[in-house]
Amino acid sequence: MKKLLITFCRYLLDFAYPRICVACEKQISDTETVLCFECQWTLPRNTNLLIHNESPENKFWGRLKTGGIYSFLSFTKGGKVQNILHALKYRNQPDLGVFLGKLCGKALQEQQLFTDAHYLIPVPLHRSRQRERGYNQAERIAAGIGEILQIPVWHDLLIRNRSTRTQTKTGGRLNRYRNLQGVFGMVPGAPELLKNKTVILVDDVLTTGATLEVAATALQEAGIKELFIVTLAAVKRNG
Ligand SMILES: [Zn+2]
Structure with a gap:
């Protein structure tokens, strides 16, 4: 009854x-x-699964040394992945992040990519933005990946010192990079924990790569051994 x-x-x-x-x-x-x-x-899953450090497809080529970059889905303007990313950010859908993180984790597992990493570290939000949103979507994605790969998520080592709400979409790479200088920092003691560790840096979307590059550099300066980058989606290249 x-x-x-x-x-x-x-x-x-x-x-x-x-x-x-x-x-x-x-x-x-x-x-x-x-x-x-x-x-x-x-969902438009990427078939071009792993971008090696030497690949000309690598957005960070010549600037950031990585063990590999994996973006789970292809993002096209007006497509389903755009709706998903929008819901993740603006429609209070933390569970969606975990759900997609698990799908992404399974894809990594199937291909045996980055499965021996020590930690997952999500790109942090500034605390004011996180308060407003109620959660960090990158952290929720990392939680889903971590559940599948059995890799711990450390969300409180890397910190965001200021919000980049007004980050310019135009103005070129150099300007974007300048705007991001000093945005990320480490909590005291983090370098000791990260030294010689293999880390997967996680974010929701790879667009210009500027934010990921600056966050990754902060991790590398802390002395990690190897860096992988995983994003839920990446902007699809033309052609
Ligand atoms: Zn549907």
Whole structure:
């Protein structure tokens, strides 16, 4: 009887507030969570899985030495991945981050990529931004990856000293880089913990790469042995 009542209440709730897929905005069923099954299976996963340090495709080529860069999904303007990233940032969907992080973790596991890393470190938000959003989407993604790969997430070693809300999208790489100088720092004691460790730096999206580059440099200055970069999505290149 109780079960029947719960089912009925859920039916009423679904009727009043239909749950929708964050990617395609169609109504989702009881057995689906944040994404409908169709979207889960048809997300534009990257086939170009690993960008080596020497690859000309590497956005950080010549500036940052990494053991490899992996972006799980391809981002195109107006596409499903854009809806997902928007929901992650602005629609209070921390569970979506964990869900996608797990999918990303499974993809890494299947290809045996970066599975022997010691720590996952999400790119931090400034505390005022995190307070406003209620969570750090990069940390939620890292939590999902960590659950699959059984790698601990350290979210409090790398800190963001100031918000970069007004970070320019134009003005060229040099300007962006200048704007980001000194944005990231380490808590006292972090370098001792990170020394000679292999670290996966995690963020939601790889666009210009400027933020990741500055965060990665802070980790390397702390003496880590090897750096990998994992993002949920990367902007799809033309051609
Ligand atoms: Zn969908």
